[in-house]
Amino acid sequence: MSKRGAFVVIEGLDRSGKSTQAATLIKRLQESNVPSKLIKFPDRTTPIGKLIDSYLRSETELDDHAIHLLFSANRWEVASSIVKDLENGTTVICDRYAFSGIAFSASKVDPSSKPVDTSTSDGSSVAPTHSTRPPLLPYSWCRAPDVSLPAPDLTLFLDILPHIASQRAGYGGERYENQEHQERVRELFSRIAEEVEAEGVGRWVVLDGGLELKEVEEAIWREVKEALRGGDDGELGSV
Ligand code: T5A
Numbered sequence: 001m002s003k004r005g006a007f008v009v010i011e012g013l014d015r016s017g018k019s020t021q022a023a024t025l026i027k028r029l030q031e032s033n034v035p036s037k038l039i040k041f042p043d044r045t046t047p048i049g050k051l052i053d054s055y056l057r058s059e060t061e062l063d064d065h066a067i068h069l070l071f072s073a074n075r076w077e078v079a080s081s082i083v084k085d086l087e088n089g090t091t092v093i094c095d096r097y098a099f100s101g102i103a104f105s106a107s108k109v110d111p112s113s114k115p116v117d118t119s120t121s122d123g124s125s126v127a128p129t130h131s132t133r134p135p136l137l138p139y140s141w142c143r144a145p146d147v148s149l150p151a152p153d154l155t156l157f158l159d160i161l162p163h164i165a166s167q168r169a170g171y172g173g174e175r176y177e178n179q180e181h182q183e184r185v186r187e188l189f190s191r192i193a194e195e196v197e198a199e200g201v202g203r204w205v206v207l208d209g210g211l212e213l214k215e216v217e218e219a220i221w222r223e224v225k226e227a228l229r230g231g232d233d234g235e236l237g238s239v
């Protein structure tokens with residue numbers, strides 16, 4: 001059997017530079033004659049993706065459970081084509097994946113909920129914030145719909161502090177693009193990273209997304225070259 005392609009996911013907070021880096025990476029792969037393909041989630045072009053797009057731009061309101069399932073369905077609608085491409089030897093670069101799905105939904109809170117204890121040791125009380133409110137959706141529930149999707153061989157997490165990301169162009173236009181929410185998303189990504197490592201569903205590599213474009217590009221290229229040299233003749237795992 002010929003070597004299958006590698007499945008590489010780029011993850012991170014909003015404006016961490018994922019799409020910029022994914023575009024550069026696919027160009028470099030193609031210049032190196034590596035058969036490769038770029039996909040992204042959410043894929044806003046499908047009927048499900050159009051609903052997601054409208055929700056993200058706050059043009060449509062949807063129940064939090066329903067939108068979570070739509071994000072997952074948007075992955076399932078192309079899951080078999082990802083597997084087919086990998087089996088045919090094509091390396092698939094994926095701009096966001098199930099990990100965003102889990103992190104962004106599990107980080108949601110009900111703004112009208114009663115905050116968990118906000119009293120300090122001296123008996124005073126601090127104003128409730130996003131991080132002191134209970135989650136709206138249980139973590140395990142958020143994880144379930146993506147279980148058994150094809151697992152990446154390598155996930156590159158572009159780490160950035162929310163206040164740095166918020167200074168980048170285009171920030172703040174869509175739902176979830178506020179610093180408190182992004183802080184919580186970042187915490188959840190750390191939890192997911194630990195689980196990915198523990199369960200051995202591919203490698204999770206944290207890269208500093210706050211570096212200069214070119215430095216991030218080189219760090220990504222080093223990891224991807226390594227992945228292409230090694231793991232892509234192994235069996236494809238599942239999330
Ligand atoms: N979501 C997503 C869910 O809730 N559930 C799910 O299942 C999924 C898949 C939209 C939202 O959907 C949520 C997560 C999101 O909140 P999206 O369509 O991927 O997801 O969002 P986009 O708007 O396309 O992308 P992001 O906001 O995440 O931005 P990127 O792709 O991380 O950043 P990029 O490359 O566009 O760069 C942003 C800006 O920063 C500059 C770029 O030039 C650009 O101006 N920049 C840098 N500047 C300085 N130094 C660097 N190193 C830089 N890198 C980039």
Ligand code: NA
Nearest residue numbers: 018019020095
């Ligand atoms: Na993007």
